[in-house]
Amino acid sequence: SFGELAFQILPSKTSDRLLQPLWDYLLFHHLPLISSPLFPVLLAFSSYFFFSIPFAILDLLGEKVPSLYQYKIQPQRQPTLRMMAKSFFTALFNHFFFVLPAVIIGTLILPAPTMPQEAPTPYEVLIDGLATLLLFDTQYYIWHFIHHKHPQLYRYVHAIHHEYAAPFSWSTEHLSIPELMTVGLWSNQDPIFLKCHPMTTWCTTVFSIWMSVEDHVGYDLPWTLNHLVPFGLLGGAPAHDMHHQKPSSNFAPFFSHWDIIFGTAVPLKKKLR
Ligand SMILES: [Zn+2]
Numbered sequence: 448s449f450g451e452l453a454f455q456i457l458p459s460k461t462s463d464r465l466l467q468p469l470w471d472y473l474l475f476h477h478l479p480l481i482s483s484p485l486f487p488v489l490l491a492f493s494s495y496f497f498f499s500i501p502f503a504i505l506d507l508l509g510e511k512v513p514s515l516y517q518y519k520i521q522p523q524r525q526p527t528l529r530m531m532a533k534s535f536f537t538a539l540f541n542h543f544f545f546v547l548p549a550v551i552i553g554t555l556i557l558p559a560p561t562m563p564q565e566a567p568t569p570y571e572v573l574i575d576g577l578a579t580l581l582l583f584d585t586q587y588y589i590w591h592f593i594h595h596k597h598p599q600l601y602r603y604v605h606a607i608h609h610e611y612a613a614p615f616s617w618s619t620e621h622l623s624i625p626e627l628m629t630v631g632l633w634s635n636q637d638p639i640f641l642k643c644h645p646m647t648t649w650c651t652t653v654f655s656i657w658m659s660v661e662d663h664v665g666y667d668l669p670w671t672l673n674h675l676v677p678f679g680l681l682g683g684a685p686a687h688d689m690h691h692q693k694p695s696s697n698f699a700p701f702f703s704h705w706d707i708i709f710g711t712a713v714p715l716k717k718k719l720r
């Protein structure tokens with residue numbers, strides 16, 4: 448029949464995968480943007496910006512929003528506008544003068560990334576994304592532990608992040624240049640090492656930044672991921688806030704298994720109000 452003939456003549460679709468229409472749209476309309484080596488940096492910094500803004504507003508309102516302020520972990524320590532501006536501009540400065548040049552140098556050395564025609568399956572996004580997060584979590588756990596045990600490394604590389612004992616959203620990327628470059632390198636290389644689809648990589652980038660911001664919001668909100676994911680698999684704000692109060696505890700950024708295995712897990716002290 449004509450229908451069968453048309454089916455044979457028409458070029459076969461790349462796939463019937465759920466994410467294929469979205470992937471095709473990105474390839475056809477935004478290829479220069481998504482294949483630019485600057486895209487991951489842009490994506491990372493803009494997600495950081497948009498995820499942090501609501502919490503920065505919450506920090507400025509403070510006690511004026513009692514329904515949320517009741518969840519503040521260290522109510523006696525409220526960040527000032529000056530502290531927020533300092534952290535934000537530190538991150539902006541470091542991205543502009545260090546991350547961007549490193550990426551530009553990288554494009555001159557490394558081969559240009561190729562965009563596959565086929566979209567990933569949602570299952571691939573989930574499994575490869577989880578593998579990337581687990582690998583990063585392990586790398587950062589080891590790095591973080593070493594940088595707290597070695598006095599010189601702590602002083603010159605990690606101490607900047609501990610300037611504030613009570614974290615707030617903009618303090619997430621209050622990092623020294625070597626620390627930012629290290630986490631940036633892992634974020635870039637881990638998905639390549641694990642052969643992730645670009646779409647998986649971007650989803651993982653955005654998701655990991657959301658988790659890093661959640662770690663630092665300074666509020667133990669009942670709907671954050673550490674409360675939604677069962678069995679305390681994720682540390683979230685309670686664990687990381689405790690790390691800023693008691694820096695020899697809770698070294699993992701996302702998951703809690705390494706801290707439990709190595710005996711560095713310390714639960715958040717119940718606040719006395
Ligand atoms: Zn921190």
Ligand SMILES: [Zn+2]
Nearest residue numbers: 591595605694
């Ligand atoms: Zn630390």
